Amino acid sequence: MNPARKTLSLPLCALPLSAAATHRHVSLYRILIARMIARVFRQLAILLGLALIPAVVSAALQLQWNREEPLAAGEVRVGTAREWGDKVIWVDARSRAKFEKRHIPGAVLLNEDEWDALVGPFLDAWDPDKEVVVYCDGGGCEASTAVADRMREELKIGNVHVLKGGWNAWLGK
């Protein structure tokens, strides 16, 4: 081994070692492990720090987009729907489990999974003079859009709206 090339490589050795040699090997292993652990933490810190940069930029851009995002056709913001007060029938397009856990007060459950069973009770509660606002979880949830489309096509209800932001928007998130 080249004495000018200082390494910490410790080849496996089948020969019995003296106590001093064993002690030296153990010390070298401890130094090796300590250096490796320091290396891991150093690299971890670099990765955690580097990931912050695109995350912060992404968050800033999304905040900007959310402020500027226009309504799509058939959508209504939660503020507008609240202003309609009693002239709204809320329709919950989420699963029964989520509906039973918590829902907008007075909302009627009508989801695609139980459409046949739930459409009857919905029609009993429906009033043609009221606006129908359908909601689901929010974000990219498409259940409310699907239910709203079915109402327009199958039930021929025209004044159907989809709540922009869904349940999360109602909760103010």
Add this chain to the structure above:
Amino acid sequence: MAGKVILLALRVALAWIFLKAGVLKIWDFAHWRSATPEFALAIQNYQIVPWPDLTLLFAVYLPWLEVLTALALFTQRLRLGGIALFSGLTILFLGALVSAWARGLDIACGCFGKDEVSTDFPAMIERDLCILAGLAVLFFFEWRRLSRAPASSKT
């Protein structure tokens, strides 16, 4: 030589998993919009993080961490840290899955964006355990490579 090829293939496979997972949580290509709200909802469904602001923080930060960790596997200077971080994140996700399964939650994993709706917990846990096994192999060989490197090498 064959060993190097196998290790490279393992790195590529593991990096691909995390890269795909991270990218699909950042952007919804089907609707061409940010996928952060869906990922935030997926985190919320696990009912582990009690504060909505912290959920949003994780939803914004974790995907980029996954992407960078995947890329780190291909750099010599950050590979060991990448493997350690990859392992830590996998253990975190595994813990969340086990917790959700134990509490009987019927939720989407959220591991690969909003299109993954499977709630087959045993399969997902098995998948994560396989990933951890692959990472253990990579870690062993990387440790060995670095322990033989000159002591003056940086990072």
